[in-house]
Amino acid sequence: MAKLDYIFQKEIKLKAKSRGFHLVTDEVLQQISEIKEVSVGFLQVFIKHTSAGLTINENADPTVRDDFESHFNKMVPEDQPYYKHTLEGSDDMPAHIKAALLGTSLQIPITNGRLNLGTWQGIYLGEHRDHGGSRKLVLTIYGEKK
Amino acid sequence: MAKLDYIFQKEIKLKAKSRGFHLVTDEVLQQISEIKEVSVGFLQVFIKHTSAGLTINENADPTVRDDFESHFNKMVPEDQPYYKHTLEGSDDMPAHIKAALLGTSLQIPITNGRLNLGTWQGIYLGEHRDHGGSRKLVLTIYGEKK
Amino acid sequence: MAKLDYIFQKEIKLKAKSRGFHLVTDEVLQQISEIKEVSVGFLQVFIKHTSAGLTINENADPTVRDDFESHFNKMVPEDQPYYKHTLEGSDDMPAHIKAALLGTSLQIPITNGRLNLGTWQGIYLGEHRDHGGSRKLVLTIYGEKK
Numbered sequence: 001m002a003k004l005d006y007i008f009q010k011e012i013k014l015k016a017k018s019r020g021f022h023l024v025t026d027e028v029l030q031q032i033s034e035i036k037e038v039s040v041g042f043l044q045v046f047i048k049h050t051s052a053g054l055t056i057n058e059n060a061d062p063t064v065r066d067d068f069e070s071h072f073n074k075m076v077p078e079d080q081p082y083y084k085h086t087l088e089g090s091d092d093m094p095a096h097i098k099a100a101l102l103g104t105s106l107q108i109p110i111t112n113g114r115l116n117l118g119t120w121q122g123i124y125l126g127e128h129r130d131h132g133g134s135r136k137l138v139l140t141i142y143g144e145k146k
Numbered sequence: 147m148a149k150l151d152y153i154f155q156k157e158i159k160l161k162a163k164s165r166g167f168h169l170v171t172d173e174v175l176q177q178i179s180e181i182k183e184v185s186v187g188f189l190q191v192f193i194k195h196t197s198a199g200l201t202i203n204e205n206a207d208p209t210v211r212d213d214f215e216s217h218f219n220k221m222v223p224e225d226q227p228y229y230k231h232t233l234e235g236s237d238d239m240p241a242h243i244k245a246a247l248l249g250t251s252l253q254i255p256i257t258n259g260r261l262n263l264g265t266w267q268g269i270y271l272g273e274h275r276d277h278g279g280s281r282k283l284v285l286t287i288y289g290e291k292k
Numbered sequence: 293m294a295k296l297d298y299i300f301q302k303e304i305k306l307k308a309k310s311r312g313f314h315l316v317t318d319e320v321l322q323q324i325s326e327i328k329e330v331s332v333g334f335l336q337v338f339i340k341h342t343s344a345g346l347t348i349n350e351n352a353d354p355t356v357r358d359d360f361e362s363h364f365n366k367m368v369p370e371d372q373p374y375y376k377h378t379l380e381g382s383d384d385m386p387a388h389i390k391a392a393l394l395g396t397s398l399q400i401p402i403t404n405g406r407l408n409l410g411t412w413q414g415i416y417l418g419e420h421r422d423h424g425g426s427r428k429l430v431l432t433i434y435g436e437k438k
Contacts, residue, residue: 004299004434007150007289009186009257040301042336042432044188046255048264050204055392058342063376067385068392070374075221075367082216084209093213100201100214100270105253107397109338109430111301116430118340121396138255138262140188142150142289143434144299153296153436155332155403190334192401194410196350221367228362230355239359246347246360246416251399284401284408286334288296288435 002040006145014135017127019091021057021065025122029115032139036113041143043115046105048136051095051129053102059122072098072126095128102126110143148186152291160281163273165237167203167211171268175261178285182259187289189261192251194282197241197275199248205268218244218272241274248272256289294332298437306427309419311383313349313357317414321407324431328405333435335407338397340428343387343421345394351414364390364418387420394418402435 012031014024028045029035035043047054058064076097078090085093106123109116125135158177160170174191175181181189193200204210222243224236231239252269255262271281304323306316320337321327327335339346350356368389370382377385398415401408417427 002299002301004150004296007148007186009148009255011262040299040432044253044255046253046262048262048267050202050264050266056342056396057388057392061377064385064388067375067377068389071368071372071389074372074374076217080217080220082220083213085207085213093210096203096210097214097217100203101247101393103249103395104202104267107253107336107338107399109301109336109432111430116303116338116340118342118428120342121340124392136264138257140186140255150296153294153332155294155401157408190399190401192399192408194408194413196348196410196412222363226363226366228366229359231353231359239356242349242356243360243363246349247393249395250348250413253399282410284403286332286401 002144004144007142008034009140012137012139014125014137016133017125019127019130021068022125022127023059023122024125028123034141035110037146038110038141038143039112039146041110041141043108043110044105044140046138051099052132052135053099053126054106055102055124056106056121057124058120060120091130098126098128148290150290153288154180155286158283158285160271160283162279163271165273165276167214168271168273169205169268170271174269180287181256183292184256184287184289185258185292187256187287189254189256190251190286192284197245198278198281199245199272200252201248201270202252202267203270204266206266237276244272244274294436296436299434300326301432304429304431306417306429308425309417311419311422313360314417314419315351315414316417320415326433327402329438330402330433330435331404331438333402333433335400335402336397336432338430343391344424344427345391345418346398347394347416348398348413349416350412352412383422390418390420
């Protein structure tokens with residue numbers, strides 16, 4: 001039985017990305033080296049925005065991210081006649097919906113000082129605005145300290 | 147380094163809402179004043195239903211919520227020929243699917259006694275039934291007590 | 293006020309399932325009897341794959357799961373002309389997108405040694421590959437030990 005005794009939180013920024021799906025595992029991990037101090041616990045990643053989302057998916061072939069973008073654009077198209085919230089541009093309302101479909105946070109197990117991801121899993125940022133700019137994340141790790 | 151030492155849980159009810167997306171941040175926070183006792187941690191919100199969901203999105207312009215409802219109705223239409231689960235009404239099966247797309251729980255960071263949400267973020271209830279009635283939430287806060 | 297002092301983690305395998313949505317509450321609970329030792333806390337379920345997802349939905353009528361599968365197949369169809377990631381078969385790229393729509397993890401409250409689910413809620417595995425094989429889950433429980 002492990003003892004739950006540790007929590008550490010910090011806010012980071014991701015560099016501005018183009019519209020689309022981006023693998024950000026390394027960019028996140030480089031800013032939270034405290035993970036290695038946790039024997040068993042979690043990394044929680046929370047995005048403080050409503051037009052970009054987070055998910056976990058395939059970390060190898062970049063065409064997977066291209067296909068995500070193509071399909072999300074088809075599933076949540078721009079300029080639909082029923083959209084009322086149009087003042088911020090054609091990309092804005094779809095971005096809100098796409099962000100909600102992906103979700104705002106991830107909770108990833110930590111085991112022996114490392115994220116316990118599957119072999120093919122990585123952290124995705126879904127950047128749904130044409131010019132979303134830098135995105136703020138709250139990173140929180142908690143669990144048993146080594 | 148903060149110490150993880152505190153957990154508090156309560157069950158609340160949200161007042162019955164019309165079908166659609168509703169901003170419920172204040173209705174939730176009014177029932178969980180213990181957040182202010184947490185220096186660093188989380189609020190977890192869990193909905194005990196399968197035809198309503200939770201997400202975080204834009205807290206300002208109410209037409210964003212209207213557009214969510216319009217788009218979800220298009221993306222998950224009623225009365226599709228392949229639906230077998232039809233006994234509870236045309237709104238029922240789409241409500242189950244919409245709830246799964248949004249998700250059943252939220253995990254929001256707490257920093258210095260307040261939810262650490264982005265400026266434009268609020269808690270949404272997706273009420274997907276025509277007459278869903280009151281909805282039960284389990285609220286749990288945990289982290290370091292001030 | 294409860295004391296947050298306990299965390300326990302284990303990795304399990306779910307038996308191979310056919311493509312579709314499956315109720316796996318019992319298969320999960322049989323492998324994590326430690327839940328009964330927690331007075332207040334959480335079970336976190338994390339799937340270590342990118343072509344199968346987890347959600348919570350209706351635990352009674354099996355046609356609900358059939359309708360989920362039918363609708364997900366319509367919402368994320370195979371063989372779209374814009375898919376580039378096609379080498380692993382027609383079912384592969386849609387499986388990645390479906391998994392992201394459902395999500396990779398669940399965080400379920402524990403109250404008095406039991407999952408605090410609603411009456412009609414159960415844990416779903418969305419198996420989105422034709423032959424996905426056995427799926428690995430990381431189960432973590434944490435909270436106040438009884």
